[in-house]
Amino acid sequence: MREAIFEELLVRYEQLLRRRTETEIAEIQLDLDVSDEGHTTLSYARLRTLALAGDGSTDTIVDALRFLHENAYRPDAEETGNWWHWEIGTPRILLDICVLLRAHLPDADLTRYLATVQRFCPDADRRTKTGPWSPLAETGANRADKALIVALAGLLGGDSERVALARDGLSDLRDGRTNSLFRYVTSGDGFYEDGSFIQHDTVAYTGSYGVVLLTSVAEILALLRGSPWEVTDPGVSVVFDAVERSFLPFLFEGRMMDTVRGRAVARQHSRDLDIGAAALDAIELLAQSAPASYAARWKTLERPDGFHVFGSMDRVVHHRPRWSAALSLSSERIARYECGNGENLHGWYTGDGMLYIYDLDDPDHYTDGFWPTVDPYRLPGTTVDTQRREDVGRGAGRGTGAIMAPNRIAGGAAVEGGFGTAELDLYGEGSTLRARKKWHFTDDAVMALGTDLSASDGRRIETIVENRNLRADATRRFVVDGVAQDAELGLERRYHGVQWAYLEGVGGYVFPGGADLVSLREERVGTWHAIDIGVSTEGDDVEVRRIYHALWLDHGVSPRRAGYMYVLLPGASEEGTARRAAQL
Template sequence: MREAIFEELLARYERQLRSRIKATGIQLDLDVSDEGHTTLSYAQLRTLTLADPSATATVVDALRFLHENAFHPEAEETGNWWHWEIGTPRILLDICVLLRTQLPESDLKDYLAAVQWFCPDPDRRVKSGPWSPLSETGANRADKALIVALSGLLAGDADRVALARNGLSPLFEYATSGDGFYEDGSFIQHDTVAYTGSYGVVLLTSVGEILALLRGSQWEVTGPGVSVVFDAVEKSFLPFLFEGRMMDTVRGRAIARQHSRDRDIGAATLDAIRVLAESAPASYVERWSALRRPIGFHVFGAMERVVHHRPRWSAALSLSSERIARYECGNGENLHGWYTGDGMLYIYDLCDPDHYTDEFWPTVDPYRLPGTTVDTRRREDVGRGSGRGTGAITAPNRVSGGTLFDGGFGTAELDLHGEGSTLRAHKRWHFLDDAVVALGTDISASDGRRIETIVENRNLRADAGRRFVVDGVAQPPDLGIERRHLSVQWAHLEGVGGYVFPGGVDLMALREERTGTWHAIDVGVSTEGDEVEVRRVFHTLWLDHGISPRGAGYMYVLLPGASEEETARRAAEL
């Protein structure tokens, strides 16, 4: 029989669980064909448990089926380790908490034995029994600590709860390499990936739940190091939130997940902060209650990201080098992420905060991401097939990062080495009060292919008639017609902003309706996108540097939210 303290903490976790997960009706369809579908089957049972109190008998029978046929100590850990050691155990324990007064003791004992076999310690990774020398870090460690804590509470094992609490300690120290929070606010997972908006949110959620769960008990998490996580709310997470959306620049391969978009992760981040506030000192909670975008320029040197917030718009820049991955693929996710770390520039505007939320990733041309300079070679999907494991693709360059100036402005630069290409370029951006200035020099290649710099690729939704003006002349809104505008001084796209080209450039423009599916960029077992075609109109602007250029360059000024008149005036001043 569990002591009262265990039951009190389990009841507390149940309240957290019910407030966190919104349950809806579900058609139960258990699938144990692989480890990913097994996890999804447990997730269906959790939803059913929350949605229908009368379904207890069905859930109990289904749990027995899954235990006998998929998740038990004798099962061989195949495929993606995460499902065995984190995904399934976490959801199974949630169900056990919800049904703890109705679940037969022998069943609970069986399920805890399976959980403890695959997740015996927050620190280590297990592969079919033997200990792995790999020590868990970041979000994975936080998840395992929560699993160990819950299994200890359900088993009435005080030592196991203490093991979970103690397993958090490395998360309360700033990292100097590899995974974790850095003093400059960066968060890295998988050694080289900027992951604040994915694994970072997972860590914040799990740590917040453990702190709240154990608060006031003999296992309460204390010590000055906990401030690393409390401080991360403002240092690491807030700078990447725009109108409740988590910026894609720090979401890694998760950008390809149909049911986990920037708005969803933004909501999850705010929810995690709410839970964390239950355990934070009053001084933190007071500040968090009035969170706002931190106006100014922010450099996250350890993960090579910069963010620039202005009153009505924000910009984020993704860079890469031998230290930080240009993109991550794997598990069948992010099949077309080739250029997302090659200087992709995200512009967010209060007038159109859903630009990236609204089917952007399945429909955008992945060869023409704004801000990038690219070799136009055709690329193969990455991470397709069985998709086991992950792959973070770094670059050979060393120069990449940003510098903050007085007044809240800054600059960033990148020595670009094209992947699988001889393309080389030096790229620089200056972030000002009302503009972003982009410059490129020494653009060279020798592969016999065309090189382009992408100025803009804007999702116009279904608005094919959006006004586009070049040097004061409105252009026909014809779809699918590629146009070259000679010696352009400035251009303006209605509802987006202005573009100024000092000295004039030959500007390429294309307005097209693009069709795509989420399945084309994500075939992951537990995240697979559907094959429903979605259509969006995009307006693309780019500079053509020609075939195998030598010493080419560019300069243009982005004026987010500027009117046509303001753009023309700025062009006349330059």
């Protein structure tokens, strides 16, 4: 009787596995590389794709699994390099293959593979690899991933105690629920009551690790529903509530906002649109296990209107009917950016007040080649020291690192009417740059202000008003104080006492009291490889070309107590921008 239950659940998981996996068999080369742990994981991933294709290559896959076992992933192998591949990446994929091929896989082979998984992922509670942190309790997405691995191993091995161990790992019964996925945290990794989600202790990660956690939990709930191991922890409501509290505010037209994707923004094959689709898929699956009241609301999900503060991770989001804005801040609590594993080599200023503007008329602005081509020194909203920077995370080992800031002031507050304000006490990284930066979010505008802006390093300081990805369109109309400007590429122009400017298809910019504005329309050429050389995520060397229009305020060399003020009018017309300038 128990064997029938195991098989029933394995059939259910196979259906879950196939629901969201597209196979592109023509692109798969059976080139097994075991030169390091990352390439080993990629080799298993190729085999999973072949297994999903179901094209009669079963014998080839069985032989390849034996090769990988004998030469790379076996119980007596030393866990070197990045622990994730050994304890999560490879075992998850290996077990997926075992589920898909369970009718064709010899019992002796399955026994060996399960023993290997047991060696590197015996439970969801602890990191197996030893180090200065040992013993390290697993948290957040890593715990959720490991719980699914343990559940699959238990089902494949007919081990009911192991399946129960996986279920209990979600709630962390081993350590008195300290690291339960079904409770709110007040520090470290997990969901916070204000909707924030943090992984790696200090990184805003709703749109990366958060989606991984949501997906794994949804799959476990669906897999074990109605079985002797069904998840009954009432705290699971934390995950159900997170759909509207944590994930929905960061979705724009199906895209997951980059402000909560950490180093994953540098991954060529993990765009905001891809992760948004993964989040929506996880929500759809989660609805099968959620109470009817949740599922009914999720069927009609829309962007929440108004201003939202995620104080625990230094993020704010402002939604209007036709546009949205997201602001990335940092502090002594939340990292400026995360790098490592060869990823996000140019993330220097992403947490220094980068302001994302999403427009219904241009939803693909960040999706379409933005990160490999944007000037990383001129991210909208930031105030920067123009020093040249070295790649971060290159040649610094295979771990990840969060770059922190010393300031305490970073965050926002909602005000009546669905509007809000945010503030950042900026300390330049590797610089004497200091500034007090503020933003006010209203019905149709974002006002940006800077005060006490000073530096003493002998370098020029800039505040970036805009840096818009125009794709291949070099002819967009640009107007300054009512006068259309030449659209010649590569020519930097300086304007004095500017009252307002307008960029066709983007919106308007108003400078109360006038400002000295610098404008540059240029073609930028980059590659994904230049920002991501990770073993399992490495970008290619194919040149990506995009036209950008950048606007910035030049504060001069080593400014003392400088300031600025400008108003962004997303989606505004030229005439509307002129009218607003006349009112201010």
